[in-house]
Amino acid sequence: QHNPHWWGNRNTIVHLFEWKWSDIAQECESFLGPRGFAGVQVSPVNENIIAAGRPWWERYQPISYKLTTRSGNEEEFGDMVRRCNDVGVRIYVDVLLNHMSGDFDGVVVGTGGTEAEPRMKSFPGVPYSAQDFHPTCEITDWNDRFQVQQCELVGLKDLDQSSDWVRSKLIEFLDHLIELGVAGFRVDAAKHMASEDLEYIYSSLSNLNIDHGFPHNSRPFIFQEVIDHGHETVSRDEYKDLGAVTEFRFSEEIGNAFRGNNALKWLQSWGTGWGFLPSGQALTFVDNHDNQRDAGAVLNYKSPKQYKMATAFHLAYPYGISRVMSSFAFDDHDTPPPQDAQERIVSPEFDEDGACVNGWICEHRWRQIYAMVGFKNAVRDTEVTGWWDNGDNQISFCRGNKGFLAINNNLYDLSQDLNTCLPEGTYCDVISGSLIDGSCTGKSVTVNEQGYGYIHIGSDDFDGVLALHVDARV
Numbered sequence: 001q002h003n004p005h006w007w008g009n010r011n012t013i014v015h016l017f018e019w020k021w022s023d024i025a026q027e028c029e030s031f032l033g034p035r036g037f038a039g040v041q042v043s044p045v046n047e048n049i050i051a052a053g054r055p056w057w058e059r060y061q062p063i064s065y066k067l068t069t070r071s072g073n074e075e076e077f078g079d080m081v082r083r084c085n086d087v088g089v090r091i092y093v094d095v096l097l098n099h100m101s102g103d104f105d106g107v108v109v110g111t112g113g114t115e116a117e118p119r120m121k122s123f124p125g126v127p128y129s130a131q132d133f134h135p136t137c138e139i140t141d142w143n144d145r146f147q148v149q150q151c152e153l154v155g156l157k158d159l160d161q162s163s164d165w166v167r168s169k170l171i172e173f174l175d176h177l178i179e180l181g182v183a184g185f186r187v188d189a190a191k192h193m194a195s196e197d198l199e200y201i202y203s204s205l206s207n208l209n210i211d212h213g214f215p216h217n218s219r220p221f222i223f224q225e226v227i228d229h230g231h232e233t234v235s236r237d238e239y240k241d242l243g244a245v246t247e248f249r250f251s252e253e254i255g256n257a258f259r260g261n262n263a264l265k266w267l268q269s270w271g272t273g274w275g276f277l278p279s280g281q282a283l284t285f286v287d288n289h290d291n292q293r294d295a296g297a298v299l300n301y302k303s304p305k306q307y308k309m310a311t312a313f314h315l316a317y318p319y320g321i322s323r324v325m326s327s328f329a330f331d332d333h334d335t336p337p338p339q340d341a342q343e344r345i346v347s348p349e350f351d352e353d354g355a356c357v358n359g360w361i362c363e364h365r366w367r368q369i370y371a372m373v374g375f376k377n378a379v380r381d382t383e384v385t386g387w388w389d390n391g392d393n394q395i396s397f398c399r400g401n402k403g404f405l406a407i408n409n410n411l412y413d414l415s416q417d418l419n420t421c422l423p424e425g426t427y428c429d430v431i432s433g434s435l436i437d438g439s440c441t442g443k444s445v446t447v448n449e450q451g452y453g454y455i456h457i458g459s460d461d462f463d464g465v466l467a468l469h470v471d472a473r474v
């Protein structure tokens with residue numbers, strides 16, 4: 001279940017973190033489809049507890065499998081899936097199979113109006129009762145398999161996926177989403193569940209819905225959240241054959257490199273050479289909704305120049321199943337998504353360049369990022385050739401004779417003739433500008449008969465990347 005069922009030559013997923021279904025439907029039609037995005041990872045769809053101040057993470061505390069959250073209800077969800085599929089954009093749902101909510105006193109009411117008594121492990125909306133959960137215990141040793149898989153991750157009531165009843169409810173929930181036309185799932189906290197139980201659940205799922213354009217016998221795409229920095233007792237290798245696995249080492253290493261802690265020249269062997277999973281099993285990202293909130297090596301929108309360079313490399317180098325993050329602005333771990341006085345999530349608003357303005361960051365609408373989604377589509381099925389570096393933090397490489405990328409992360413200019421491997425002609429750098437009505441609004445590069453062109457990236461240029469490809473020829 002490693003096939004994401006992309007349409008045509010598309011190949012990048014965007015995580016529209018905390019967006020409403022109606023806004024995603026609109027975004028598929030007006031932006032993602034036309035720009036060649038392959039799919040959207042959406043926030044959890046099933047009913048959750050309501051936490052004070054409405055932090056984003058309340059959605060990781062389910063109450064029932066009713067499809068009502070602050071992103072919308074079942075009808076709006078179904079409408080979004082259909083409209084996105086109609087323009088060739090797949091929907092992948094973030095699903096919580098590991099647990100229900102954490103401790104909340106007394107009877108609580110969820111986002112869909114369902115009551116529950118979390119402290120008693122009572123979730124009548126499903127229904128689940130205490131016998132469907134593992135006994136309560138705390139994870140204190142992350143290298144103790146029993147604790148990681150049978151105790152409670154931050155106090156979240158831990159479902160027993162070996163039970164027939166729990167399995168049947170989880171399968172019913174996932175099948176309902178498949179019926180509505182989704183292409184697959186991000187499995188939250190997969191590491192906290194035994195891989196044998198997940199294998200049973202995944203293999204029991206229905207095929208994708210042919211009424212939504214999926215071929216007969218298509219299996220749902222699965223990507224599992226397993227954080228494995230290496231040397232962990234519960235490792236990514238236990239899950240990688242069941243579906244793709246989030247490759248956190250990719251996120252850490254790319255952050256390290258573009259923060260200047262590791263010379264870019266070493267990226268020549270990027271991928272399995274760095275101890276990452278095989279390409280087809282690795283879900284790759286510069287940052288995700290969790291690690292963008294931690295200090296440390298990982299880059300996020302707050303370091304835009306480095307972030308754009310790292311993203312350009314991510315999307316230009318042929319390794320992994322790529323996902324880009326689309327965030328809302330945050331100050332701390334608990335900052336809620338943009339919301340109004342009634343605590344309703346607000347829709348993104350755009351300026352005349354298409355950038356988001358009202359608290360949504362929308363990295364996917366940054367030209368330097370969506371242009372690289374187009375680059376990745378244009379160079380699909382080509383290899384890296386013609387690697388060049390200056391022995392330090394200036395690099396360039398070709399993707400066959402279809403695309404060329406150069407990066408300067410040194411504090412001095414990159415100015416020289418380089419082999420672009422492209423056919424003779426003039427190309428528009430899709431990072432500094434766009435090709436509009438046949439003319440380029442940014443830098444242009446003239447490539448000679450031998451494939452060479454003069455490349456200039458000043459150390460104080462707005463962006464440290466230059467990207468050329470055959471679909472942006474002047």
Ligand code: QV4
Pocket residue numbers: 057058059060061096102103153154155156188189190191225227290
């Ligand atoms: C608090 C204490 C705990 C205590 C608990 C019990 O901190 O020590 O045991 O009370 O009373 C929120 C709060 C958290 C609180 C918890 C329970 O932040 O302080 O615990 O609720 O009330 C998201 C957030 C969490 C949030 C959780 C549930 O990141 O902060 O917790 O949602 O709302 C490991 C895992 C990995 C996991 C990662 C965060 O291996 O699987 O930690 N990542 C996924 C998601 C992540 C999500 C969860 C798992 C849980 O990507 O976003 O956590 O679904 O690495």
